[in-house]
Amino acid sequence: MKFNIRRSEFISALNNAQRAISSKTAIDVLTGIKLTLSATKLTMTGSDADISIETVITEDNEKAALVIDEPGSVILPARFFNEIVKKLPEEMMTISVDARFQATITSGQAEFTINGLDSETYPHLPEIEADTKLVIAADILKQVINQTVIAVSTQESRPILTGIHLSYSNGELLAVATDSHRLSQRKITLADAGSEVYNIIVPGKSLNEMAKMLGDSTDNVEIRVAENQILFTFANISFYSRLLEGNYPDTDRLIPQSSETTVEFNAVELLHSIERASLLSHEGRNNVVKLSLQVADQKVVLNGNSPEIGNVEEDLSFKNLTGKDLEISFNPDYMKDALSSFGQTDITMSLTLPLRPFTLVPTEDGENFVQLITPVRTF
């Protein structure tokens, strides 16, 4: 195996493949990165068994200036290999691997020799031969993931809740996550509606990692689903994740269909007020803040307090407060996550009773995006 390549392009593809590699893996070979050189392209693969990422540089990529001398493959220690390549002195570099899997990396006057492994020892990537695919613009997919992944459970006690539930039929994609204290739900309509029906649960960790790799472009991401795997393809990247097995709880019935009190806020202003209130609640035993909705007085007051440090009280700005007076207490961190997911927009908060879940939706489009939070009992 021998090739010559421009370092900057190589590093970018290497970094992407390496995102799948965990330093904590128990499987020794997965601390390595697999390089496979065919007659026309270089493929790099990283994996932590749950997620696998494959990046490809083809010979016709002019920026990479890949020159293939001799096809072959090898596994190299990922962390070192990356550090070495980053620190090489020149723009171009040459990698050659001998029959004993010893790699020689040369750039300018620097010559590194590192010990590699036979690529035959690397696990095979899942094979996803699905003919059908969903197509979504990268920026939309990224938004859907970021808006729902906040409600994914981080506890392993109910593994199914560590995933995002994706269901697709009739051109409509529904993403739901809940950790049983809060819920995020986002709906989008896809342009090329096929007849497929999907009902899968993807680990939140996988989707989070993938969202970080998605740009804010409108380039298409292709999604293919096999029995226990999902494959996202975009740019020169193939991102594989295993699926979670089991039945996702029926979340439809959790979202209240009516309300006793409603009020509108600017999401960013409310976020800042919650951040102030949480400074003190974080020190208290319960980490809760209290919101008082006083309809007759047309007043909304937010309170945070810590017996040791002190307390904070703030009169909030709002619009259209109607219904019954209400006082609720909730975890401000859930509220911060929810509010951050809306961006700079007006939201409508709908409440029923002090201990019943309340919802936040964009005032302009309450149908396609809901954040739900369960209050906390403080008495």
Place this chain on the structure above:
Amino acid sequence: MKFNIRRSEFISALNNAQRAISSKTAIDVLTGIKLTLSATKLTMTGSDADISIETVITEDNEKAALVIDEPGSVILPARFFNEIVKKLPEEMMTISVDARFQATITSGQAEFTINGLDSETYPHLPEIEADTKLVIAADILKQVINQTVIAVSTQESRPILTGIHLSYSNGELLAVATDSHRLSQRKITLADAGSEVYNIIVPGKSLNEMAKMLGDSTDNVEIRVAENQILFTFANISFYSRLLEGNYPDTDRLIPQSSETTVEFNAVELLHSIERASLLSHEGRNNVVKLSLQVADQKVVLNGNSPEIGNVEEDLSFKNLTGKDLEISFNPDYMKDALSSFGQTDITMSLTLPLRPFTLVPTEDGENFVQLITPVRTF
């Protein structure tokens, strides 16, 4: 106590005073920041017993727009107070403290109430009444500290070596640090030479912290020394540090006066080569790299290796290699620190024997700046 002030200016002075505050202090009151409001100025004080920092905002500072309603003083929990002030909604804020040391912080609609302490419980700052002072430009002082502090010992076994030895006489300031494996020495001449003589040892940690606060301006820093304290005054900041007690070792005799081999490098190029070699040496048992100076062949080769990972070899660029052939091994981290302290410049390396210390000096000015490193025995 009550005042109104522009938040941005207040935060900057607060952050500076807070640099002295350690979250790990055993003295409870030192987790607080002391605010003292006189008829004309606000003073904030932070301390960890070793270092104390005092910042002042006067009434005539237009940017701060300080309006003093009622003088007084209080100690507030530093971390919270800082977080609260940073998150307040408006440009201006008001702080008032009642007779029970409860502080109310108001800005816009947000009102925080936090529990403070009687400022009488705060330790007194050292009093330094020295009439005589040294005056140094901030950028020069920062450079002298950064160039020498790298060689300060981090081991408490010989506490005196955790300091930088500063000696001053006849207008010449000499700064020396050594951890017994390496040594940094920098000499500067001060413009206003007074007749004082100083011979003190300042904790490296204090000087490091102070250097971070010094800008790259040529504004003057005033230095005053008392029996066991040093005071640096610049901008609106007074920085106090205790001195280390004891005798600093005689370091003059450690610097070799002659050499058998000399060679010149560009400091930055050599630094990059050392960084590459250390990638592998860091994994080895000894963390050493090997430099071979081959005078007859006019060749300089750097080697790093790790039995597990592999090795690196590089032909270095150099100038004026003269004297005897030599092969030395050294800790690349010491070399990286030393080379970084030179910046983009040519340096001369002077060596005697494989196990005797070698020196690096700027080729253009070998008198005022020396980095010395002791090689490592590898056989």
